[in-house]
Amino acid sequence: MDPMLTIAVRAARAAGDLIVRYTDRIDSLTISSKGRNDFVSEVDRQAELEIVNVLRKAYPSHAFLAEEGGRHGLPKGEFTWVIDPLDGTTNFLHGFPHFAVSIALLHKGRIECGVIYDPMRQELFTAKRGAGATLQSRRLRVTPQKTFKGALLGTGFPFKDQRHNDAYFGMFRELMKDTAGIRRAGSAALDLAWVACGRLDGFWEIGLMPWDMAAGVLLILEAGGIVTDFEGGDKFLETGNILTANPRLHVLMEETIRPHVTDALRHRPLLSEKHDEKDRPGQQ
Numbered sequence: 693m694d695p696m697l698t699i700a701v702r703a704a705r706a707a708g709d710l711i712v713r714y715t716d717r718i719d720s721l722t723i724s725s726k727g728r729n730d731f732v733s734e735v736d737r738q739a740e741l742e743i744v745n746v747l748r749k750a751y752p753s754h755a756f757l758a759e760e761g762g763r764h765g766l767p768k769g770e771f772t773w774v775i776d777p778l779d780g781t782t783n784f785l786h787g788f789p790h791f792a793v794s795i796a797l798l799h800k801g802r803i804e805c806g807v808i809y810d811p812m813r814q815e816l817f818t819a820k821r822g823a824g825a826t827l828q829s830r831r832l833r834v835t836p837q838k839t840f841k842g843a844l845l846g847t848g849f850p851f852k853d854q855r856h857n858d859a860y861f862g863m864f865r866e867l868m869k870d871t872a873g874i875r876r877a878g879s880a881a882l883d884l885a886w887v888a889c890g891r892l893d894g895f896w897e898i899g900l901m902p903w904d905m906a907a908g909v910l911l912i913l914e915a916g917g918i919v920t921d922f923e924g925g926d927k928f929l930e931t932g933n934i935l936t937a938n939p940r941l942h943v944l945m946e947e948t949i950r951p952h953v954t955d956a957l958r959h960r961p962l963l964s965e966k967h968d969e970k971d972r973p974g975q976q
């Protein structure tokens with residue numbers, strides 16, 4: 693395995709083990725709110741520290757954009773690790789066993805490696821640019837689903853920022869009409885990993901952050917899928933609006949979603965003010 697990927701896997705497993713150790717002590721955790729419906733616990737913070745410690749030991753000169761560390765903007769430096777130590781915090785805090793650790797490595801802004809680890813199922817997803825994506829060492833491929841009939845889609849509700857509800861539910865209504873079902877499982881990183889491994893045929897969500905998406909995007913690209921913003925462009929890391937599926941289904945999803953895109957959605961800022969540096973302790 694690529695040396696950087698090996699280190700990322702080590703970091704993801706260490707964080708995943710830590711998270712699992714806390715699953716039977718959730719009631720005793722200190723939980724704070726970062727904003728509307730946006731919670732953070734000491735487990736998120738400890739898991740992030742664990743990851744950063746492993747990565748920094750191996751790569752002391754690399755930069756970090758980690759959710760709980762709060763760096764602002766997409767860094768353009770040589771190497772940057774983009775980390776979500778616990779994707780699906782709300783699930784975790786409710787004992788709903790669906791969450792993951794997500795770690796990606798960017799080189800000059802391009803995603804080179806991605807690791808998503810589901811510690812409850814002990815499923816490890818990895819991707820290396822140009823070398824494919826795997827689940828437990830098995831090569832991944834997106835589904836061949838060509839039509840909405842029979843398709844299973846994933847999504848995330850815009851529960852933190854409800855300004856785009858009309859646009860979102862317009863998309864939802866149309867996509868619900870002809871598909872076999874739509875799932876909202878509560879971990880965007882796992883949603884993307886599940887598109888890459890064919891458990892979902894497609895996925896869309898408004899307002900994700902780079903750490904929710906980076907590793908999953910590479911998994912899907914390496915599994916033969918398409919990832920764009922809602923209008924077929926490449927601004928998903930900037931706008932947080934992501935649309936992904938196999939190439940045939942992606943065309944259909946984009947045609948359905950595009951008419952609901954508003955100017956406000958198109959020009960969503962990269963990182964919202966609540967993720968600004970000044971609000972965050974423990975920057976890395």
Ligand code: IPD
Binds near residue numbers: 776848
């Ligand atoms: C959240 C999850 C969720 C998505 C949210 C994310 P978090 O991440 O990925 O599925 O709908 O937009 O913020 O806060 O649990 O790391």
Ligand code: CA
Binds near residue numbers: 776780903904
């Ligand atoms: Ca997240």
Ligand code: CA
Binds near residue numbers: 759776778
């Ligand atoms: Ca998180």
